Amino acid sequence: MAKVSMRDVASRAGVSVGTVSHVVNGSSKVSEATMLKVNDAIEELGFVRNAAARQLRSGRSSSLGLVVLDASNPFFASVAHGALEACDVAGLSLLLGDSGTDEARESKYLDLFAEQRVNGLLVTPSGADLSKLESIASKGTPVMLVDRAPGDFALSSVTVDNVAGGRMALDHLIAGGSSAPIFVGGPLSLPQVADRYAGARDRAREAGIELPLFESSEMTILAGRDVGERIVSLPEAQRPDAVFCANDLLAVGVMQAVIMFTELRIPDDLAIIGYDDIDYALSTIVPLTSVRQPAGLLGRTAVETLLAENESSATAHCDQMFTPELVIRESTRPV
Amino acid sequence: MAKVSMRDVASRAGVSVGTVSHVVNGSSKVSEATMLKVNDAIEELGFVRNAAARQLRSGRSSSLGLVVLDASNPFFASVAHGALEACDVAGLSLLLGDSGTDEARESKYLDLFAEQRVNGLLVTPSGADLSKLESIASKGTPVMLVDRAPGDFALSSVTVDNVAGGRMALDHLIAGGSSAPIFVGGPLSLPQVADRYAGARDRAREAGIELPLFESSEMTILAGRDVGERIVSLPEAQRPDAVFCANDLLAVGVMQAVIMFTELRIPDDLAIIGYDDIDYALSTIVPLTSVRQPAGLLGRTAVETLLAENESSATAHCDQMFTPELVIRESTRPV
DNA sequence: CGTCAATATTGAAACGTTTCAATCGGAATG
DNA sequence: CATTCCGATTGAAACGTTTCAATATTGACG
Numbered sequence: 001m002a003k004v005s006m007r008d009v010a011s012r013a014g015v016s017v018g019t020v021s022h023v024v025n026g027s028s029k030v031s032e033a034t035m036l037k038v039n040d041a042i043e044e045l046g047f048v049r050n051a052a053a054r055q056l057r058s059g060r061s062s063s064l065g066l067v068v069l070d071a072s073n074p075f076f077a078s079v080a081h082g083a084l085e086a087c088d089v090a091g092l093s094l095l096l097g098d099s100g101t102d103e104a105r106e107s108k109y110l111d112l113f114a115e116q117r118v119n120g121l122l123v124t125p126s127g128a129d130l131s132k133l134e135s136i137a138s139k140g141t142p143v144m145l146v147d148r149a150p151g152d153f154a155l156s157s158v159t160v161d162n163v164a165g166g167r168m169a170l171d172h173l174i175a176g177g178s179s180a181p182i183f184v185g186g187p188l189s190l191p192q193v194a195d196r197y198a199g200a201r202d203r204a205r206e207a208g209i210e211l212p213l214f215e216s217s218e219m220t221i222l223a224g225r226d227v228g229e230r231i232v233s234l235p236e237a238q239r240p241d242a243v244f245c246a247n248d249l250l251a252v253g254v255m256q257a258v259i260m261f262t263e264l265r266i267p268d269d270l271a272i273i274g275y276d277d278i279d280y281a282l283s284t285i286v287p288l289t290s291v292r293q294p295a296g297l298l299g300r301t302a303v304e305t306l307l308a309e310n311e312s313s314a315t316a317h318c319d320q321m322f323t324p325e326l327v328i329r330e331s332t333r334p335v
Numbered sequence: 336m337a338k339v340s341m342r343d344v345a346s347r348a349g350v351s352v353g354t355v356s357h358v359v360n361g362s363s364k365v366s367e368a369t370m371l372k373v374n375d376a377i378e379e380l381g382f383v384r385n386a387a388a389r390q391l392r393s394g395r396s397s398s399l400g401l402v403v404l405d406a407s408n409p410f411f412a413s414v415a416h417g418a419l420e421a422c423d424v425a426g427l428s429l430l431l432g433d434s435g436t437d438e439a440r441e442s443k444y445l446d447l448f449a450e451q452r453v454n455g456l457l458v459t460p461s462g463a464d465l466s467k468l469e470s471i472a473s474k475g476t477p478v479m480l481v482d483r484a485p486g487d488f489a490l491s492s493v494t495v496d497n498v499a500g501g502r503m504a505l506d507h508l509i510a511g512g513s514s515a516p517i518f519v520g521g522p523l524s525l526p527q528v529a530d531r532y533a534g535a536r537d538r539a540r541e542a543g544i545e546l547p548l549f550e551s552s553e554m555t556i557l558a559g560r561d562v563g564e565r566i567v568s569l570p571e572a573q574r575p576d577a578v579f580c581a582n583d584l585l586a587v588g589v590m591q592a593v594i595m596f597t598e599l600r601i602p603d604d605l606a607i608i609g610y611d612d613i614d615y616a617l618s619t620i621v622p623l624t625s626v627r628q629p630a631g632l633l634g635r636t637a638v639e640t641l642l643a644e645n646e647s648s649a650t651a652h653c654d655q656m657f658t659p660e661l662v663i664r665e666s667t668r669p670v
Numbered sequence: 671c672g673t674c675a676a677t678a679t680t681g682a683a684a685c686g687t688t689t690c691a692a693t694c695g696g697a698a699t700g
Numbered sequence: 701c702a703t704t705c706c707g708a709t710t711g712a713a714a715c716g717t718t719t720c721a722a723t724a725t726t727g728a729c730g
Binding site: 049 | 450
């Protein structure tokens with residue numbers, strides 16, 4: 001066990017502790033010669049700086065906290081991945097928390113991270129009440145909401161524009177000639193789903209068509225397959241010519257039902273468009289057109305914005321909204 | 336910004352700093368009355384203990400480091416999830432690192448975590464040379480390899496028995512009546528793939544049959560589809576009656592090729608079995624039989640073992656190997 | 671050779687805890 | 701009333717840095 005402190009390095013190199021600190025941090029001019037001596041001593045002794053001590057003395061911490069709803073969900077995994085990239089270039093460590101959409105656990109992580117005096121907090125909150133986060137932010141720890149709008153709370157956020165995404169999807173379907181599209185997604189209590197539907201319905205109305213809602217119980221492949229079975233069993237006159245699904249998993253489920261139970265051709269008889277553009281989207285039987293959400297970018301931007309806010313110690317809150325991007329593949333008709 | 340220290344709490348409560356510490360940590364008997372006073376003061380002032388200071392003084396850290404190959408990969412996301420659960424019960428924080436299978440980045444995280452004086456390190460190493468990890472471990476920081484055997488290096492590990500998993504898969508195929516199975520997977524330089532193949536081939540030989548290898552370039556759906564196309568274009572006499580894929584993504588790809596290009600029925604004409612049992616496995620068109628790897632358990636066990644080793648400060652290294660589990664669905668013939 | 675400025679180096683005081691020997695105040699005992 | 705003992709409390713010394721005013725060293729210049 002190496003318990004080597006700057007004191008040891010200093011005495012080995014024949015200089016003072018202050019000088020060692022300067023060498024290690026480049027905080028002040030040090031002559032070529034002493035620098036060499038000190039670096040040699042560090043090498044020989046295997047000195048490793050003590051983050052706790054430096055943080056205590058300097059007051060600056062070198063870590064960020066990230067609390068997600070479910071670390072094993074690919075979307076959040078990508079968010080974490082992106083956040084990590086940004087931390088990397090800033091030389092920061094990332095503390096990970098997983099609330100499992102449980103407010104108590106979320107709160108526990110918040111407390112834990114407060115003790116660590118993290119430089120900032122990235123949180124996808126579980127509940128509707130963000131007052132604890134607000135109070136943390138007002139005490140000086142920058143807080144950034146991820147994939148969640150702040151509503152009335154005074155917090156910064158990084159989100160993706162779900163209304164625009166919904167509109168985008170319908171735009172594409174209509175341009176491809178669809179005159180009887182439907183929307184699949186749910187529950188509508190999820191703000192993300194509600195917004196996507198709202199955007200899509202608006203665009204449909206502009207074209208003078210309705211956008212019937214086929215609500216799903218959750219956002220999984222199986223739920224999508226259930227809805228798909230409902231769709232294919234409709235009388236032919238009521239059958240849609242296009243389906244917009246609130247995420248890719250639903251779209252995959254719908255596609256499976258269509259292929260298993262009908263002879264309908266995709267996209268000729270029925271176009272399908274998903275949302276998220278997960279990795280599996282381009283690997284479905286008929287490659288899936290999808291509205292891409294930049295999960296990694298979300299994480300990276302959250303970190304960068306937080307750091308920038310920290311820098312400028314601006315008190316103003318900043319809401320950053322990304323515009324999703326349409327990725328056209330073979331499950332929809334070309335325009 | 337609340338900068339409240341124990342000193343502030345102490346003076347507010349009219350006691351000494353030491354007493355506050357005892358109240359906060361329950362480290363020594365404190366009378367009911369003072370305890371109340373102190374807790375009141377803490378509440379009023381909004382005191383939060385400073386992890387850096389306590390770590391510096393006590394020498395004990397309260398965090399673990401986890402370095403994975405790719406944080407956005409669902410397998411590692413689950414590992415992280417499991418590790419987090421175990422940290423949770425132990426009251427530890429988890430620092431996350433993502434090497435992207437780059438040894439330099441891995442090394443950078445190792446250094447970063449060394450500065451943080453983490454209580455232990457969980458690592459899925461990128462390269463073959465584990466001497467840096469070995470040296471870290473010998474300096475006193477417990478290191479646990481995750482999903483990777485230590486080979487000749489003196490390190491503890493938590494893995495899943497890939498040989499047994501491969502054997503298990505073939506066992507099931509043969510029991511279902513297969514007489515001409517093949518193996519799909521690659522590159523064989525991945526120890527995981529090589530072991531699965533070895534186990535499967537052994538079992539096949541015991542039954543007096545060969546297990547031809549269809550090597551894939553990587554372990555993705557697309558690579559699987561490529562191999563699938565090769566398989567379906569074989570002359571009928573050479574066509575296998577069962578396919579064992581080194582992971583589920585490959586299996587999905589093979590399945591897609593079979594459904595797209597042939598009239599073969601799964602499992603009657605061709606059985607397919609995958610590996611990992613990812614969430615999507617039960618959502619494929621024909622639900623996929625798979626050899627389940629307990630990713631979450633892997634992470635959780637890694638943390639628990641590491642903590643236990645830490646406790647006992649045992650110098651002996653411990654290799655823990657899980658046995659995978661066969662999950663039978665409709666893509667294989669029942670026995 | 672003396673002086674001055676510039677540049678390198680030093681020393682010591684924090685930072686907020688934990689920890690432990692020392693002290694205090696009572697209650698119980700003789 | 702003096703003593704002993706015991707639990708509750710205190711005070712101060714670390715822990716390993718950073719930081720900054722103060723000092724030492726150097727080189728250039730007159």
